[in-house]
Amino acid sequence: MAAFKELVFSGVQPTGNLHLGNYLGAVRRFVALQEQYDCIYCVVDLHAITAELYQPELKSQIREVTAAFIAAGIDPKKHIIFNQSQVSGHAELAWIFNCVARLGWMNRMTQFKEKAGKDRENASLGLYAYPSLMAADILLYRATHVPVGEDQKQHLELTRDVAQKFNNDFAAPIAERGHADGFFPLTEPLIGGPAARVMSLRDGAKKMSKSDPSDFSRINLTDDGDAIAAKIRRAKTDPEALPSEEAGLAGRPEAENLVGIYAALSDRTKAEVLAEFGGAQFSAFKAALVDLSVDRLGPIGAEMKRLKADTTYIDGVLREGSERARAMADATIAEVKDIVGFVRG
Ligand code: AQP
Numbered sequence: 001m002a003a004f005k006e007l008v009f010s011g012v013q014p015t016g017n018l019h020l021g022n023y024l025g026a027v028r029r030f031v032a033l034q035e036q037y038d039c040i041y042c043v044v045d046l047h048a049i050t051a052e053l054y055q056p057e058l059k060s061q062i063r064e065v066t067a068a069f070i071a072a073g074i075d076p077k078k079h080i081i082f083n084q085s086q087v088s089g090h091a092e093l094a095w096i097f098n099c100v101a102r103l104g105w106m107n108r109m110t111q112f113k114e115k116a117g118k119d120r121e122n123a124s125l126g127l128y129a130y131p132s133l134m135a136a137d138i139l140l141y142r143a144t145h146v147p148v149g150e151d152q153k154q155h156l157e158l159t160r161d162v163a164q165k166f167n168n169d170f171a172a173p174i175a176e177r178g179h180a181d182g183f184f185p186l187t188e189p190l191i192g193g194p195a196a197r198v199m200s201l202r203d204g205a206k207k208m209s210k211s212d213p214s215d216f217s218r219i220n221l222t223d224d225g226d227a228i229a230a231k232i233r234r235a236k237t238d239p240e241a242l243p244s245e246e247a248g249l250a251g252r253p254e255a256e257n258l259v260g261i262y263a264a265l266s267d268r269t270k271a272e273v274l275a276e277f278g279g280a281q282f283s284a285f286k287a288a289l290v291d292l293s294v295d296r297l298g299p300i301g302a303e304m305k306r307l308k309a310d311t312t313y314i315d316g317v318l319r320e321g322s323e324r325a326r327a328m329a330d331a332t333i334a335e336v337k338d339i340v341g342f343v344r345g
Contacts, residue, residue: 003181008037008190009143011044011084011134013210014061015051018068019218020297021208024195024264025149031073033147033190040141040325041069043083043318046090046133050126051115051211063314064304068221070317071303082321084137089329093136094129096336100162100169101132110154135159139184140329147190150197151207156189163187173339183339195264201235204253222301225294232258232290237282244278246270255282262289265296 010030012022030041043065048058055061062083069081084090106112109131116123126133134155138146139162146156167174167182174183200206200217208218216231223231236254243249249256249270256270259277262285263270277285307314337344 003179004142004144004185006037006145007141007143008033008039008145008147009042009138009141010040010147011042011047011137012065012068013044013048014058014065014083015048015055015210016057016061016064017210017215017218018065018221019198019208019210020221020261020293021149021195021198021218022210023068023072023221023297023300024193024198024261025151026147027068027072027074028264029147029190029193030069033145034074034079037145039074039079040143041074041079041081042137042325043069043081044134044137046084047130050124050130053124060308062318063308063311064222066314066318067304067307068300070307071300076317076321080321080324081317082325083318086318086322087140087326087329089140089326089333090133090136092333093140093336094133096340097132097135097139097162097166098129100165101135101158105158105161106131108154109158111151131155131158132162135162138187139163140332141325142183142185142332143187144185145188145190150191153189153191156187160186170339173341177335177339183335193264194260194270198261199253199257201231201257203236204255204257219293219297221297222304223297224301225298228293228297229290232286232293235286237286242274242277242280242282242285244274246274248274248278258282258285258289262292265292 010026012026030039033039043062045058045062048055066081070076074081106128112128112130115127135158138159148156163184163186166184170183198208200208200212202214202217212218216234219228219231235258238252238255242255249259259270259273263273266273
C-alpha cells in the first residue's frame with residue numbers, strides 16, 4: 001500500500017429515510033476519519049436510480065444526505081462532499097470495469113439477489129452492475145480506505161478483485177508508466193464497532209433499512225424526540241432481563257441490537273453497557289436508550305432540517321466539491337485511457 005497516498009472514500013445513496021444504521025455504520029465513522037485522513041464523501045445519486053427509476057423527491061433526497069454529512073460534523077472545506085452525477089468519470093470508469101468484472105463474480109453478489117427479489121427478470125441492468133459502479137467510485141480516486149457498514153463487505157471484496165485484475169491484465173502499460181505497485185490500490189474496508197450492522201427495531205434478523213415499509217423498523221435521522229421515543233418503546237424485545245455479559249446476548253438478536261446501539265451512541269463497548277445494565281428489565285433500559293438517542297440524534301436532525309432548507313448553501317457545497325473531485329477524477333481517467341490503449345487526439 002506504500003505507493004498509494006492514503007485517502008478515504010465512501011458514499012451514501014440518496015434514497016430517502018436516512019436512518020440510524022446509515023449514521024452509526026457509516027456517517028459517524030466518516031466524521032471520525034476526517035481527523036486522520038483526506039476524505040471524499042459522495043452522495044451516490046447514480047446508484048439511487050438503480051432500484052427505482054423515477055423518484056420525484058430525488059433532488060430533495062440528495063440535499064438531505066448532503067445536509068446529514070454536514071450536520072453530523074464533516075467539514076466540506078477541508079474534505080470533499082459532492083454528488084456523483086456531477087463527475088462524469090464515475091460512469092466512464094464503471095463502463096471499463098463492466099469489461100473487467102466477470103459475470104461469475106457479479107452472480108455471487110447477495111445484495112442484488114436481495115434487492116431484485118423474486119422478480120429478477122424485471123430488475124434493472126443498473127442494479128446488477130451496481131458493484132461495478134461502486135468499484136469505479138472508489139478507484140476513480142485510488143482511495144486506500146473505505147468506511148462502510150457490514151452489508152457492503154462483499155462489494156468491497158469485488159472492488160479489490162477489479163483492481164487486481166486491471167493491474168494484472170494491463171501490467172505492461174502500467175509498469176511502462178512507472179507504477180511499480182500497480183495502478184489501482186487494493187482498497188481496505190473499514191468495517192467494525194458495535195454498530196457495523198444495525199438491525200430493524202421490529203425484527204432482529206433483518207438489517208435496519210431505508211426501504212423497509214414499516215417506519216417503526218428504523219429511527220430516521222430527521223425523527224423528533226417524540227418519534228424516537230415511540231419507536232424505541234415499541235421496539236421488539238424478549239421477556240428476559242438483560243444479561244451481565246456479552247455471551248448472554250447469544251440467540252437474543254433484538255437485545256443484542258439495542259445494546260449495540262446504546263454502546264455505539266455512548267462510545268462504549270457492549271461489555272461495558274452490560275456491566276451497567278445487566279439484570280435490568282427492558283423498560284428501564286429502553287428509557288435510558290431513549291434519553292441517549294434523543295440527546296445524540298436530536299441536534300443532528302434539527303441541523304439537517306435547517307441546512308436542507310438552505311438550498312443555495314447545499315448546492316454550493318456540492319458544486320465546489322464536484323469541481324475538486326472532477327480535477328482528481330479527470331487525471332485518473334486520462335491515465336486509464338492511456339493504459340487501456342484508447343487514442344487521445
Ligand atoms: N443497518 C445498517 N447498519 C449499519 N450500516 C448500514 N448501512 C446501511 N444500512 C446499515 C451503511 O450505510 C451506508 C450507506 O448505505 P446506502 O444508503 O448507500 O445503501 P444501503 O446499504 O442499501 O442502505 P439501506 O438503508 O439498506 O437502503 P435500502 O433499504 O435501499 O437497501 C453504507 O456504508 C452501508 O453499509
